[in-house]
Amino acid sequence: MSEPKLGLPHRAILLVLMAEARQVSNKELKDRWNLTMTKPYRMALQDADLIVTDEDTKPFRHELTERGWKWCADELAADIPARAGSVGAGLYAVLAGVHRYLDRAGLALSDVFKAETEIVDLEGLIRDAYERLAARPKAWVRLADLRPLLGNVPRDAVDETLRNMDSDGDVTIIPDADQKNLTVEDRAAALRIGNEDNHQLAIGRA
Template sequence: MSEPKLGLPHRAILLALMAEAREVSNTELKQRWNLTMTKPHRVALNKAGLMVSNENTTPYRHELTERGWKWCSDELSAEIPARAGSVGAALYAVLAGVNRYLDREGLALSDLFKSENQIPDLEDRIRRAYERLADRPKAWVRLKDLRPLLGNAPRDAVDDVLRHMDGTADVTIIPDADQKNLTAEDRAAAVRIGNEDNHMLAIGRA
């Protein structure tokens, strides 16, 4: 299947679906993004295999396909479309910045854009965050430094995963022995395990 030639409305719809990372209705597209999904747009994007539409609902609902996600990923490094205007040019500047970030961090587009209802693999995210902070395996990392790298992951969910990880062979979570020098940020970031607040994390086998 050859790549379709898409106009600005088609591109805007695909990028909005990317940002939502879920099934989105015609009404939501209009109310949230001021985008109108016309029948020609819907037919063209479905025919190109970039989007699937649920036509058994009122209003219709639409979601990116794997091919659609691939198109969005490629669009991060694409040239500014003709007649994009100043706002469109600024959008593509932002997309280029997103592309540089993903390349730098070794992430996929789906790591960045997730539905609110999608449950991420928090343990994997915690381990990746630890690797960014630690200069070697088993080095101690403070939870106050690790938590900001987890984005908008719910605090309770992160704490549950940390407690689970603490029971595995390669993970150790402990209190800071020097309690007098704990900062307010250390105390706020601590995870409660048993009867203790814990502030330090190490990952790596002996």
């Protein structure tokens, strides 16, 4: 397949899809970036295998194909397009800087541009972390030991998931009976349920 000849609107749409690294709707393109995905633009990008469109949704939603990601990677080192204007020239200067950084760091474009939010099976992550720490099912595990295994998941999201899990039949979350010997880490990792701080977790059915 030969390289498509793309105008500035096509390029702008592709670069936005690169930056967002997810499906983006026609409405969001218009509202956030003042870009109008007309049918001719959409067809040209689809025909060039640069985007895939979910046409079962209203408005349509678009994301880059593998070929689209390659186009964006190549564009980082491209010359400034004709009639790009001063803002376009500045954008391509930034893209060139990103290209130099990727080369130095040995990274791919997808290492830099990722979706802002990713769906995480947080309960599954907690259960996996528990299994790594517990000697056996129903063994008590300190929340202070479990939390570091959850990565950079926001504290509020972890707490909400733990509270929801506490109502499951196989999950028990309790305070430490020996409050005097709680460490600073124990107190910092405590989960507040009602009016009580809880420090230990056990998973497993009786």
